[in-house]
Amino acid sequence: MAVGAIAAVVLPTLPTIVPTAHAYESHYQEFYTPPAQLPTAQPGALIRSEPSRLVLEPSGQLGAYVATGTRIMYSSTDARGNPVAVTGTYFEPDNPWPSDGPRPLIAFATGPYGLGEQCAPSRMFNQGIHFSQGFDLMFGYEEGFIATMVARGFAVVVTDGVGLGIPGAIPQFLNRLAAGTALIDAARAAQKLPDTSLESDGPVAFWGWSSGGQASASAAELASTYAPELSVVGTWSGAPPADVAALLPYIDGNLLAGATGYVLNGIVASYPETGEALAGTLTPRGTQMVTWSRSICTLQSVANYAFRHLEFWFNTDLYELVGSDPLKGLLDAQRLGTLKPRGPVMISTNRWDSFSPWAGSHQLAVDWCNKGADVELWTNEQPPFLNKLSINHLLPYFVDGERGMQWLADRFNGVPATSNCSEL
Template sequence: MVLAVTARRGTDETTSHGRVGSVIAGFLACLLAVGAPVAVSGTAHAQPAPGAVVSEAPLDSRLSLPGAASARALSYTTQWRSGETATATGVVFVPGGEPPAGGRPVVAWAHGTTGLADDCAPSRNPRSERDTAYLEHWLDQGYAVVAADYPGLGSDGLHRYLDGQSAANSIVDLVRAARAVEPSLSERWVVVGQSQGGHAALHTANTATDRAPELDFRGTLTTGAPSNLELVFPIGFPEFPDLPLDGLTAFGAFIFAGLREADPGLDLDGYLTGLGREVVDAAESLCYDEMLARYTGVGIGDLLARPLGDDRFPAALSDYLGVPVNGYDRPLFLAQGLDDRVVPAPLSVKLVADLWAGGAQPRFATYPTGHSETMAASLPDTTPFVAELFAG
């Protein structure tokens, strides 16, 4: 049984939609039993404010959404988690019709894993049928949709995969930039994220009101958000047996590549075999589907030359990708598929328990679905949740 909690009412609803795969649940259940951005220093020339528009242009119609009356590609200023200025890219989709009084509410879409290379940026590629249908749904509700690529993905620097704070900065700052070029947008906004984007959305929720007090942040919706990975990866060792999880080697390689970029002092290559270094190097240039195709049959254990559980690696990983469990000031809805073989349900169950312990009151609902299918399956619950956030 999985607890579903509605934050606004404080009531408990117990729902059960199926069984978590026994191998994954057993393994992970046993395993799991157990800030604001930094200011950039002054220089002879003032740095542009986060969210300043660098460029804008109409989005190629082949990359747009069918329900968008207008679609524009933006580049804008943001920050890495260190406070260093970055330029990021994203897209603004606006539905047709007259905007309501007070402007169109904004859904900030945080996308799932595509890769690290610039060619993998969502703004440079047609959206998948799944993502198109999902974003069309929010446009149909009358919301504008802004979609950040995240720093380094389609812009300068290497994208640091699952560096949640850097991604969160770019999401908040895209809302600012979008309002600068589209006056019909309201100051009211929510963040909605899937998979990697769910991780980014949680970081966004944790920082949004402090980072952009001039905006009216209302809350957060995630589906299949990864968490507690800092507890799982340190058990890795050479010849570690394969787990029944989809895309684990590709996801692991993206994490290693991002961590290597963010923390050069870790000497991540020293943890890797020759094959491991090849795979992690490839993760910097290959998109997700290409990684899957090239390294089918390669397991996490094949990448490792020594265990990851030493004194250095777990702390570095936790600092890099850990999800905050306190400091939330707006409602949260976490949706999880019980048959998810990318982000197994026990990871999310632990996250929800930690969020409650940290003072948040998230609503948590489960569905008898896999990783991506949870997006559509949750809409009967998440659509009214988002509408309630924008009410008033």
């Protein structure tokens, strides 16, 4: 909470912009507001939990999760290792685990949903679709994966990530350390929940696509030292932004150009001392974009900022800014591939991904292979199509997600992974 408050001060605020979405979320305030004094327990400790309604769409009548939902708040650590409260949802399957051994747990990091507190995935599971005003519209676009996982007997815990959903906080978006620890601690918290079918030492796997792919990859890298007690059997990472700085040419003029505001807000939320300097690099249009990005979800961001060129948001050369400190050092710190992952990893990406480039995923696989990891790089060969719409970033997730789920099922069933390191 303190980091979010500082970041809100150092990033410029436009008084003419008064987001009203939070008024529609007032019934969430009590649960999502962390206690004034966080527990001194180890990361992954449960702070509170309550039953959570699970729906695929607002009425709850058109299909259903075959699972029982529990909203959780648990302790974790942020970008600098400070204690922080994080929220999420645990899915207890109605169906039994059909194979031998204890029920497995998938710790799931979502792709980008936006920075506004109303965008938190754990709130989407209650609503199916969120709408308050304008284009403040959001839905759980990954709910089909989770519904399939629980139907197959996997337990699933979905983290909101550091800051998302917490009133007054700014999410530490695309911060490697915060993303990884929040996902790991979600798994720890789920295994501590009472009255579930999980065992405290049962098998765990990490899953994530896009920004969630960064989180799952980071969790795999951090698990050996941060959570040596977890029985991590595998990690699926879809289109991970392994090198954040390398995204710039792809974000420019993209449907998802508004992600620039997410990244800048994430940097300042993680490292508040950068706020004043970064604010000084913004044009008035850039100031508006960064400020408004803190209050909206992804669809609103697309409606406001699709296909914008980055040069109009900055009063200095952006590539020079990114190529010099302090920003260069901060972005370099987000690079994946510097640590050996725990357990086998599957990276799934498209050859012509127009948002998170294939070259970054390939280099991540090479870096991990060079460290002796068990890595399978799966390349989707869907040809490039309307690049600035990021179709080659979005569509392969839904094409290859089934492959990823089967890959995890094999890991839980003790089937040896097949590495293709020798072919990279």
